[in-house]
Amino acid sequence: MKKLLNTVYITTEGASLRKDGENLVAEVEGTERARVPLHMLASIVVFGGIYVSPALIAAAAAAGITLVLLDRNGRFQARIEGPVTGNVLLRRAQYKASDAPVEIVRSIVIGKVMNQRAVLMRALRDHGDSCAAADSEAIAAVTDRLARIVRRAERADDTLEQLRGSEGEAANLYFSVFDHLIRAPDPELRWTGRSRRPPLDPVNALLSFLYTLLTHDCRSACESVGLDPAVGFLHRDRPGRPSLALDLMEELRPVLADRLALALLNRRQLRAGDFETRDGGAVMMSDDARKTVLSAWQERKKEERLHPFLGEKAPLGLVPHLQAQMLARHLRGDLDAYPPWLWK
Known part of the structure; x- marks a missing residue:
């Protein structure tokens, strides 16, 4: 390994x-x-x-x-970076698959939605008793709807656009109850919706920073097995965008990034004073807050979890590399389908 x-x-x-x-x-x-x-x-x-x-x-x-x-x-x-050493035959298979990526996209969407649902169910299990009844009911309702989206995505007749629509619907549902997962006392650390480029509140600033770190790891994972990080399946090709790295991170960010953000806020390792608002409304982390996040990110990557497909324990930091390997094996024809990483 x-x-x-x-x-x-x-x-x-x-x-x-x-x-x-x-x-x-x-x-x-x-x-x-x-x-x-x-x-x-x-x-x-x-x-x-x-x-x-x-x-x-x-x-x-x-x-x-x-x-x-x-x-x-x-x-x-x-x-x-140094010279690209990707396997040309693997990359040709990747480019060919990108023309008809429905089955790979199906696996990515199912993995992402199931991991979003797992994050919500873990929150209900761990903190449901301390949540307001209305909040617990809202989270439970979303978990039920996410389960229906997974069942719908599993249908073999879904088109690529339908799968992309299911992914967007699940993201909207997931983030509609994200504020219920935040137990920080500071009123400034509330969630009102996703905002990017620039983030307009502290929680979005934290998530965007963690997503940047995860994107870097996923891009490195793609390159390490010889895949082209710019040619994706779920994300459309766009000049300068690492579409495959963004694909790879979709199933991982509910667990690796979102849960870490919640832990930092709920354990009060980050407070409202760790963020500052710039001209134009952009919210950024202080230097000390950024160091706190980076330290926690490195520690989280050392935690081990059982890989559901391989049946072996591996550090969370290796999961992007393992998933890139699974994707490469599928593109080579060694695996019938790309197995998403599911958090349990």
Whole structure:
């Protein structure tokens, strides 16, 4: 099984990164703050104005370590990586499948909706007694409707557009009760609906940041098995968009991202004061809040869960890689269908 390598996140404005022997060295104002062997790294993610030495860039590219540049708010800017080593035959199979992707999309939609439903059912099980009766009833009603969407998606006669419609309907239902899952006392940390580019409230700012991290991991997973991250199935092709990485993250984000966001808010690790509103209404996390989220994200990726298809326990951080492998095996003809990852 693939080894879960580390991702280094550099968030301190003005920091510098350099290569020293076979190590990455991070310095702030000339003082060494961290030293990590390159062979332990899968990627380096930097936020904002951080200097990266040419020698480190070259060494990372040669070692297959991806360097990702984000602005200080977590918005993607660029990737620097070495030569693409994808299997041309696998990519040809991927391109061919993208012309008629109904069965792959069906698996992705079923996996996503079932995991959304599992998140809601876990919330009812763990906190149903402390919720208002109306909130519990609303969550239960949505879980029932999500179950019906899954049954409908399982029908073999659904078209691609019908499946995309089912995915959108499920997302609307899921987020319609998302506020009932938040038990934070701060009135500013309420959920009123999804907003992006820019996020307009703290919860959306947190979710968008976590989705950026998950997208990065899913893109790396696609590339690691030789798939083209730009050619997807559920998401339409668009220049500059990693459509396949977005496909892969759909079934994972209710568990890996949404549940982590809820945990950070409900455990009061993040409070209203950790967010700030900019001109134009955009809401962003403070530097300290971002570090809290990154630390929690790394810890969550170490947690192990049983992979329902493989029957083996694996760290959550490896799940994107395992799913990319399952998709590649299906495209090669080794598996009859793509098996989604289901959280239980």
